[in-house]
Amino acid sequence: MDNQLKILRCLVMDDEPLARGVICRYIKRLPVLQLAAECSNALEAMAVLKQQPVDVIFADIQMPELLGTDFIRLLHQPPTIIITTAFTEYAMQGYELDVVDYLLKPVQFERFLKAVNKVLRNAGIHIQEQPLLQDSKNSRTEPYLYFRTDRKMVKVMLDDILYVEGMKNYIKIFTVPGVVITKTSMNAIEAMLPAELFIRVHRSYIVSKHKIKSVTGDTVELNNIEIPIGKLFKNNVAKLLPPGHVT
Amino acid sequence: MQKNAFIFSGRLQYRLLRHIVFWLVCFTGQSLAGVGGPAFFGVLTHNMLVEYTLVPALYLPGQFFLVYMLLYFVVPNYILKTRYYQALAWIVLLTIISAAISTLIYAPLIDPVRTHFMTFAGGIRFQAENWVANLPAGFIFSLRAVVTVAGFAVAIKLMKYWYEKEYVNSILQKEKLDAELQSLKAQLHPHFLFNTLNNIYSITENTSPIASEMLIKLSHLLRYILYECNKPVIKLSQEFKIIEDYAALEIARYKNIEADIRLAEGAGHYTIAPLLLLPLVENCFKHGTSKMIDHPWMNISAVVKNDLLNVKVINGKPGGRNGNFMEGIGLANLKKRLQLLYPAKHQLEVICDEDVFIVQLNIHLTAA
Numbered sequence: 001m002d003n004q005l006k007i008l009r010c011l012v013m014d015d016e017p018l019a020r021g022v023i024c025r026y027i028k029r030l031p032v033l034q035l036a037a038e039c040s041n042a043l044e045a046m047a048v049l050k051q052q053p054v055d056v057i058f059a060d061i062q063m064p065e066l067l068g069t070d071f072i073r074l075l076h077q078p079p080t081i082i083i084t085t086a087f088t089e090y091a092m093q094g095y096e097l098d099v100v101d102y103l104l105k106p107v108q109f110e111r112f113l114k115a116v117n118k119v120l121r122n123a124g125i126h127i128q129e130q131p132l133l134q135d136s137k138n139s140r141t142e143p144y145l146y147f148r149t150d151r152k153m154v155k156v157m158l159d160d161i162l163y164v165e166g167m168k169n170y171i172k173i174f175t176v177p178g179v180v181i182t183k184t185s186m187n188a189i190e191a192m193l194p195a196e197l198f199i200r201v202h203r204s205y206i207v208s209k210h211k212i213k214s215v216t217g218d219t220v221e222l223n224n225i226e227i228p229i230g231k232l233f234k235n236n237v238a239k240l241l242p243p244g245h246v247t
Numbered sequence: 248m249q250k251n252a253f254i255f256s257g258r259l260q261y262r263l264l265r266h267i268v269f270w271l272v273c274f275t276g277q278s279l280a281g282v283g284g285p286a287f288f289g290v291l292t293h294n295m296l297v298e299y300t301l302v303p304a305l306y307l308p309g310q311f312f313l314v315y316m317l318l319y320f321v322v323p324n325y326i327l328k329t330r331y332y333q334a335l336a337w338i339v340l341l342t343i344i345s346a347a348i349s350t351l352i353y354a355p356l357i358d359p360v361r362t363h364f365m366t367f368a369g370g371i372r373f374q375a376e377n378w379v380a381n382l383p384a385g386f387i388f389s390l391r392a393v394v395t396v397a398g399f400a401v402a403i404k405l406m407k408y409w410y411e412k413e414y415v416n417s418i419l420q421k422e423k424l425d426a427e428l429q430s431l432k433a434q435l436h437p438h439f440l441f442n443t444l445n446n447i448y449s450i451t452e453n454t455s456p457i458a459s460e461m462l463i464k465l466s467h468l469l470r471y472i473l474y475e476c477n478k479p480v481i482k483l484s485q486e487f488k489i490i491e492d493y494a495a496l497e498i499a500r501y502k503n504i505e506a507d508i509r510l511a512e513g514a515g516h517y518t519i520a521p522l523l524l525l526p527l528v529e530n531c532f533k534h535g536t537s538k539m540i541d542h543p544w545m546n547i548s549a550v551v552k553n554d555l556l557n558v559k560v561i562n563g564k565p566g567g568r569n570g571n572f573m574e575g576i577g578l579a580n581l582k583k584r585l586q587l588l589y590p591a592k593h594q595l596e597v598i599c600d601e602d603v604f605i606v607q608l609n610i611h612l613t614a615a
Contacts, residue, residue, distance in 0.1 A: 016442060018449035025453065062438060086441030088474045104470065105445035108463050143507060146544045146563055148602040153542040153563065188600040191607055192561055194548065 008119065009036040009053060013045045013068065014060035014084065019105065023058045023084060026112045030127065033116065042066035046074075054079050056119055058103075061085045072097050082115050145192055147173065147182040154180055158197060162211050162222055164189055166204040201237055202230035215241060250414075254407070269403075273310070273396045277303035301360055302353075306392040309349025313393045314400040316341045322404055342394060349389030354381035437473055441466060461499055464492035472522075480518040483556070483612065487514060487549065490528050494547070497532040504536055505544040511551045517612045519556070520588045524549070526577045527560045527606055533577075534604060535562030551612070558608045564599075578606070585610075 010027050012035065014020045020038050027033045036054055039045040041063055048054070057079055061068035069090065072081055081099040083090065084107060094102045101115035113129050120126065143158045160175040166186040173180040173189075190200055200206045201220055205227050212220050215237060219226045229237050252261055281299030285291040321341065325334035355378040444466045451458040471489045475481050487510040494508050528547060535545045545562040578597065585593045589610055598605040 016446060018446040019442065022445065022449045022452055086438045086445065088437075088470065105441050106448035106459075106463055106466050107445070141507070143509065143546075143548075145546060145561070146505075146542065146603075153544070153602075182602075184600050184603065188598045188603065188605060191559070191596065191598050191605045192546075192603065194550075194559070195557075196550070 007034045008055040010056045011037050011054045012058045013039045015063040042071035056080045058082050164206040201233050305353045309345040309393045310396045313345035313397040345393045346390040350385040354378050354385035467492045476521045481521045483514040483517040483519045501536050508547045510549045530577045531560050531562045556610045560606045564604045
C-alpha cells in the first residue's frame with residue numbers, strides 16, 4: 001500500500017453498542033481506516049464533528065433522539081456517508097441523501113469491504129476482496145450421483161461413466177473403474193444424467209458424449225465397444241454431428 | 248371485477264330502467280304466450296292480437312301488488328332472515344289477495360273489453376251482464392298470471408342477492424388473508440429481528456466464524472422472504488443465492504448429508520417469480536434427509552440455455568414403496584403456481600423411483 005495514502009478517519013454512529021462493535025472491529029481490520037470516534041446518538045456525533053475532522057461516517061438510521069437521515073440532512077459539508085441499518089425501507093432515501101453505500105444488518109465483512117472500496121475508488125485504491133472462509137465453491141468437487149447396489153450406496157463420478165445399459169429390471173452402469181448394477185428404470189436414469197453430457201442413443205443405451213470416439217450409420221463407438229443406435233434415436237444422435245453431415 | 252351497472256347499480260335511473268324492462272318483458276311474454284299458438288297454426292286474427300294484448304294488461308295491477316310486496320316486504324323481512332314458515336304464510340296470503348285484486352279488475356272488464364273490440368271466437372264465454380258469475384273463472388286465471396310473474400321476479404331478486412353475497416364473501420376472504428399476513432409481518436418487527444441478529448452476529452463474529460456465516464445466511468433468507476417475495480418477479484440470480492443460503496443452513500443442520508449444488512452463474516439478466524424454485528429444494532431436504540436413508544445425498548442443478556431454465560433436483564430416499572413421496576403439499580402448490588404464472592411455458596416432471604426421487608422443471612424465461 002502507498003505510504004502517501006491518506007488514512008481515512010471514521011466515525012461510527014449507532015445506538016446499539018454491539019452493532020457499533022462490529023463496524024469498529026471491521027475498521028480496525030483495515031489499515032487504511034482509522035476509528036476517530038464511536039457515538040451512540042446523533043448529538044454526540046455533532047459534537048465530535050465540531051472538534052475534529054472526519055472523512056467517513058458509518059451511520060445507523062433508527063436512533064432515539066434524532067434519525068440518522070435527519071442528522072445527515074443537518075450537516076453543512078457532509079463527509080462520505082455509509083448507512084448501516086436493519087431497515088430495507090430506507091434504501092430509497094439513502095440514494096436521495098447521496099450516501100456512498102447502504103449496508104443492511106447484519107453486515108458481513110466482505111460487504112463492508114465493498115463499501116469501503118467504493119469510498120477508496122476516488123483515491124484509486126482497491127483492497128482485494130478475499131472471503132475469510134473457504135467458500136464451498138472453491139472446494140467444489142466433480143459432479144457425481146449415488147446408486148444403490150445390493151445394500152450399499154455407490155458414488156459414481158459422472159466423468160467416469162462410459163455408458164449405461166438398461167436390462168429388464170435393472171441398469172448396468174459401465175464406468176472407468178467398473179460396472180455398477182442398480183435397480184432403476186431407463187427413464188429415471190435418463191432424467192438423472194445431465195443432458196449436456198449424456199445422450200440416449202437406443203431404448204436401452206445412454207452414452208457419455210465425451211466418451212464417443214466415432215459415429216457410424218447405426219452405431220456409436222466408444223473406446224473398444226460398439227453401441228447400436230436405435231431407429232427412434234437417429235435424429236437425437238444426428239444433433240451431435242456438425243450440421244449437414246450425413247451418416 | 249367490473250359489475251354490470253344495469254343489473255347491479257343502486258342508482259335510481261338504473262333501478263327504474265331495470266323494473267321497466269322487467270315489466271315490458273313480462274307483458275310481451277304473456278301476450279306472446281297467447282298469440283304464439285294461433286300464429287303457429289296460422290289462425291291468428293286481428294281480434295286475437297288485440298285481445299291477447301289487452302288481457303295481460305288487465306292482470307298487471309294484481310301482478311304489481313304481489314311482486315312488490317314480495318320483493319320489498321316478504322323477501323327482506325322473512326326469506327333473507329330465514330323465517331321460512333312466516334314467509335310461506337305471507338306468500339300464500341299475498342298471492343290470494345293479489346289474485347283477488349286481479350279478479351276484481353278482470354272479471355267486470357273482460358266482457359265489455361271483448362265486446363268493444365271484437366267478436367270473440369272460441370274459449371270460455373263470460374256473462375257480461377252478470378260479472379259476478381265471472382269471478383270463479385277469473386280468479387283461476389288471475390292466480391296463474393300473478394304467480395308466474397311473481398315467481399320470476401323473486402327468482403331474479405334472490406339470484407342477485409346470492410351472487411352479491413358470494414362476491415362480497417370472496418373479497419372479505421381475500422382481505423382477511425391479507426390482513427392476517429400483514430399482522431404476522433408486523434408482529435415479527437423486522438427491524439427488531441434484524442437488529443438482534445446483528446447483535447448476535449457481533450458476538451459470534453469474533454469467536455465463531457461458522458455461527459456468523461449461518462447468521463448472515465439466515466438473515467438473507469429472512470430478508471428475502473419479508474421484502475422480496477411481494478414483488479411479482481425477481482432476478483433469477485437472487486433466487487439462486489437464496490437457494491444456496493438455504494441449502495447451506497440445511498446442510499449445517501444435518502451434517503451427514505452429501506449435497507451437490509450447481510446453479511448457473513450469470514443468470515442475472517433473467518427474472519423469475521420469487522419462491523418458485525425454493526420449495527423444490529425444501530422438498531428435497533425434507534424428504535431426502537429422512538432417518539431411514541443410510542446415506543442421504545442430493546444433487547441440485549440449474550442450467551439456463553437459450554432462455555430455457557432447467558432445474559433438476561435429485562435426492563436419495565428410503566427404498567421400497569414408491570408412493571411415499573409423491574405429491575406433498577409443496578409440489579401441489581408448485582404445480583398450481585406454475586399453472587398460474589407460466590401457463591404453457593413450463594414442464595414439470597416428477598419421477599419417483601426405488602431409491603431416488605427426481606424432479607425436473609423446465610421454464611421458458613424472458614430476459615429482463
